[in-house]
Structure formats: structure tokens, C-alpha cells
Amino acid sequence: MPLPIGPIDLRSDTVTKPSEAMRRAMVAAPVGDDVYREDPTVNRLQEMVADWLGKEAGLFVPSGTMSNQLCLRTLTRAGDEVIVQEDAHVLLYEGGSAAALSGLQLRSVPGELGFLSPEAVERTIRPKAEHFPRTGAVEMENTHNRCGGTVWPLEQMEAVAAVARAHGLGVHLDGARLWNAHMATGIPLRAYAATADSVSVCFSKGLGAPVGSLLAGSEEFVEEARNNRKRYGGAMRQAGIIAAGALYALENNLERLVEDHENAATLAGYLRQVPGLEIVHPVQTNILIVAVGGLGATAEQVVTALREQGVLCSLAAFDRVRFVTHMDVSADAVKAAGEMAARILPGLGSAAKT
Numbered sequence: 001m002p003l004p005i006g007p008i009d010l011r012s013d014t015v016t017k018p019s020e021a022m023r024r025a026m027v028a029a030p031v032g033d034d035v036y037r038e039d040p041t042v043n044r045l046q047e048m049v050a051d052w053l054g055k056e057a058g059l060f061v062p063s064g065t066m067s068n069q070l071c072l073r074t075l076t077r078a079g080d081e082v083i084v085q086e087d088a089h090v091l092l093y094e095g096g097s098a099a100a101l102s103g104l105q106l107r108s109v110p111g112e113l114g115f116l117s118p119e120a121v122e123r124t125i126r127p128k129a130e131h132f133p134r135t136g137a138v139e140m141e142n143t144h145n146r147c148g149g150t151v152w153p154l155e156q157m158e159a160v161a162a163v164a165r166a167h168g169l170g171v172h173l174d175g176a177r178l179w180n181a182h183m184a185t186g187i188p189l190r191a192y193a194a195t196a197d198s199v200s201v202c203f204s205k206g207l208g209a210p211v212g213s214l215l216a217g218s219e220e221f222v223e224e225a226r227n228n229r230k231r232y233g234g235a236m237r238q239a240g241i242i243a244a245g246a247l248y249a250l251e252n253n254l255e256r257l258v259e260d261h262e263n264a265a266t267l268a269g270y271l272r273q274v275p276g277l278e279i280v281h282p283v284q285t286n287i288l289i290v291a292v293g294g295l296g297a298t299a300e301q302v303v304t305a306l307r308e309q310g311v312l313c314s315l316a317a318f319d320r321v322r323f324v325t326h327m328d329v330s331a332d333a334v335k336a337a338g339e340m341a342a343r344i345l346p347g348l349g350s351a352a353k354t
């Protein structure tokens with residue numbers, strides 16, 4: 001029997017809908033033409049987040065992809081190589097845009113839990129010679145999406161950044177979920193951000209805003225990124241309407257991310273009871289990547305079986321599924337999803353074989 005409370009959507013923390021109060025804040029926001037830099041709400045958001053990140057300036061952009069890509073673009077020049085961990089979002093999930101739009105090649109380096117080691121970065125930097133591409137930048141992602149919301153140890157980020165700086169490279173931090181790292185560890189946002197020249201953060205993930213990301217860096221960096229934003233078609237006009245959603249999210253929904261982390265831990269508890277399921281990475285924030293091969297079923301069969309019972313999760317690989325907790329699923333709903341998974345998944349392998 002399907003769950004009585006309707007679908008429990010654990011596919012992503014992007015599926016949240018703006019609350020009534022957030023919508024009211026958006027309707028009431030003072031606005032202006034942001035290309036003239038006259039939108040007071042955008043200006044307030046940019047100043048506030050840049051300050052939280054300890055950077056001189058911020059720039060509001062439509063998406064995390066645009067934010068990352070503007071940062072990479074601004075840190076490098078065409079033909080450069082950018083060092084990334086092999087499961088990086090910029091490598092896997094941004095449509096090849098670093099190559100298509102900025103003429104960059106991304107050099108992927110293995111790294112446990114989504115982290116680069118300073119030694120691996122050191123080894124990967126190209127010597128200066130006319131055969132080689134120029135290494136232009138190093139990119140880090142915290143929390144790490146594809147590796148299950150894992151949190152980079154700050155010391156490791158500092159060590160990687162030190163190697164990059166010693167070689168004169170730019171450092172970019174994809175902090176789409178830096179909020180989660182901050183809430184999970186208590187480490188200040190600006191301590192993480194200090195490791196990088198440019199930082200990208202998202203408001204439309206766990207924080208529950210409908211649209212928007214922001215990049216931050218030095219005044220000079222952000223001026224150039226602004227110019228690139230225009231080229232990429234990301235300069236918006238009365239964008240205060242959406243920036244207000246982001247401000248509301250920061251002021252009201254940041255602290256509650258710990259609930260998402262608790263809910264992910266609860267869900268992990270249920271899934272660990274199922275023989276044949278393996279949670280691939282330590283559960284530190286709001287993402288679970290689960291290997292299902294031991295059930296004798298494919299990830300697609302698991303996604304389908306759960307969907308039929310009103311629990312939505314997503315396909316992470318042929319043998320892996322992903323669950324993400326967020327503000328639109330309550331602790332009770334997560335428990336119900338966990339109970340359902342624990343009930344139906346053990347029988348799935350034998351059913352799949354018949």
C-alpha cells in the first residue's frame with residue numbers, strides 16, 4: 001500500500017518550494033535595475049554574503065553552474081587546465097561548460113571522499129614548457145555532492161590552497177552546500193572561504209529559496225566576473241524579487257540545516273538494517289549515496305520500487321541511489337520513508353530474479 005501522506009521527495013534538496021512567508025518577503029522587496037547596480041535588495045544580499053564569507057565583494061547570479069563557471073573563467077585564460085577531483089560537480093554536471101564556454105580543460109584527479117590531497121595537486125601541476133597546457137587553477141567542492149555530502153577538513157583545504165598559491169594558481173571553492181559544512185562543523189564560513197580566491201554558494205539547495213547563487217572574491221575579481229556575467233547572459237534587471245528569497249532563506253533557514261543532517265542520519269539507520277545495502281560514504285550532512293548491488297537488484301529497480309510506494313530517490317549510478325534530506329520533508333516523513341525502504345527492499349532481489 002502506498003504511504004498515506006503522499007510522495008516523500010528525497011531526490012534532491014533543490015525540490016523545495018518557497019514558503020508563504022518567503023513569498024511575502026519576495027513580493028514586498030524593494031527593487032531596481034541591477035544592471036545599473038540600483039537594486040537595493042540585490043545589493044544588500046551581495047554585501048551581506050560577501051561579508052559572511054570575508055570577501056570584498058559578491059555577485060548575484062541565476063544558478064550555481066553559472067557561478068562556478070564565471071569563477072573558473074575569471075581565474076584563468078583559454079587553454080588553461082584546471083585541477084579538480086574526479087567526482088567534481090564542475091566536471092560531471094555542468095554540461096561541459098568549462099570547455100564549451102571558457103576553453104578550459106579540466107584535469108581530474110582521484111581523491112577520497114571528494115577531497116584532493118596537497119601531494120596529488122603538487123604532482124598534477126604542469127611544469128612550464130611549451131608542450132604543456134598552463135595549469136590555471138585548482139577547484140575544491142565542499143560539501144561534496146557526488147561523494148555523499150562529505151565535509152572537507154579545513155586543514156586539507158588550507159594545505160591544497162597553499163600548494164596552489166606557491167605555484168601562483170587561482171583557487172576556486174564550489175560551496176553550493178558550504179552552508180551544510182558550516183552547520184555540521186561549526187567552522188566559520190569565512191574560514192572555509194579564506195582558502196579560496198573565489199567562492200560560489202547556492203540559495204536554491206537546502207536553504208529553500210527558489211532561484212539564485214552568488215560568487216564572492218576581491219573587488220577586482222568581482223568586477224571582472226560582472227563583465228563575464230554579462231557575456232554569459234546572466235545580468236538580470238529587477239532581480240531583487242528573487243534575491244529577497246535568498247535573504248529570507250539566509251535569515252530563517254540556515255540554522256535548521258542541522259535538522260536535515262539529523263534526518264539523513266535517521267534514514268541511514270533504517271537503510272543499514274537492510275542486508276545488501278551499503279552507505280558508501282560517512283553520513284556527515286544531508287546526502288546519502290547507497291550501493292544496492294548486494295540486494296541483487298539494480299539501482300533503477302530500487303528507484304522504481306520505492307516510487308511505487310511514494311518514496312522518491314534518484315539514480316546515482318547503475319548500482320547506486322541517492323537520498324537527500326531537506327526542509328520540505330519532516331522527521332516523521334523521513335522515518336516513514338526509512339520504514340518503507342526497510343520493509344520492501346529486502347524482498348526486491350528475489351523479485352527481480354523471477
Ligand SMILES: *Cc1c(COP(=O)(O)O)cnc(C)c1O
Nearest residue numbers: 063064065066089141145174176
Ligand atoms: C547543484 C550544484 C551546483 C550547481 O547548481 P545549479 O544551480 O543547479 O546550476 C554546483 N555545485 C554543486 C556541488 C552542486 O551540488
